[in-house]
Amino acid sequence: MAVSKELSRFTRDALVAGHSRAEVAEVLKTSGWSASEVIDALDAYADTPFSPPVPRPQSTLSARDFFVYALTFGLMVFGAIYLVQLLHALIDRAMDDSAYRSLYTIRFAMAVLIVTTPLYLWLTFRDRRKLVADPALSRSAIRRWLTYLTLLFASTVMLGDLIAVIHAFLSGELTLQFLLKAVVVGIVAGLIFLFYLADVRTGDAP
Numbered sequence: 001m002a003v004s005k006e007l008s009r010f011t012r013d014a015l016v017a018g019h020s021r022a023e024v025a026e027v028l029k030t031s032g033w034s035a036s037e038v039i040d041a042l043d044a045y046a047d048t049p050f051s052p053p054v055p056r057p058q059s060t061l062s063a064r065d066f067f068v069y070a071l072t073f074g075l076m077v078f079g080a081i082y083l084v085q086l087l088h089a090l091i092d093r094a095m096d097d098s099a100y101r102s103l104y105t106i107r108f109a110m111a112v113l114i115v116t117t118p119l120y121l122w123l124t125f126r127d128r129r130k131l132v133a134d135p136a137l138s139r140s141a142i143r144r145w146l147t148y149l150t151l152l153f154a155s156t157v158m159l160g161d162l163i164a165v166i167h168a169f170l171s172g173e174l175t176l177q178f179l180l181k182a183v184v185v186g187i188v189a190g191l192i193f194l195f196y197l198a199d200v201r202t203g204d205a206p
Helices: 005-016 021-030 035-043 063-095 102-133 135-139 141-170 176-204
Strands: none
Touching: 005 021, 005 035, 021 035, 063 102, 063 141, 063 176, 141 176
């Protein structure tokens, strides 16, 4: 939640004047500010005896970040979709000799992966090198939003995959071919989820 300039200025002035955090919180709540607004206003400053109060690092936002991170996450999603399609087509050809149409899918998916995979890996490793050199870059608001959207996307796919398997089982339509395809979807989505979950935990570490 964004803290208004007036609230932030009052909080800073009150802390500079020597009022305790409890006193500032109480007077703000009495004046009609919500508990979440009060917490955000106080959390904007480090809880130290230093005066004036020390501001905490804030999230950053830039058009460049949007372009780089949107491109990176877009390549990841696009590549993951066609990786699944490629593996599904290979399963079809391995288990069904009549699956001639899968040849087109295999060729097209390979073409997509040949283009997207090197570019995604380059952008990802480039981002990791920059984060090591300057950890402040992890506070990019765009980066965090797209990371959590990716986690949401991956977890939704895994849940849908599990639902599809259970439905096929209850319907008596669970074949080895279907199960292998479901495993492929689960593994790809699971690896993406774990990779970006580790990224979030690293960014949240003090």
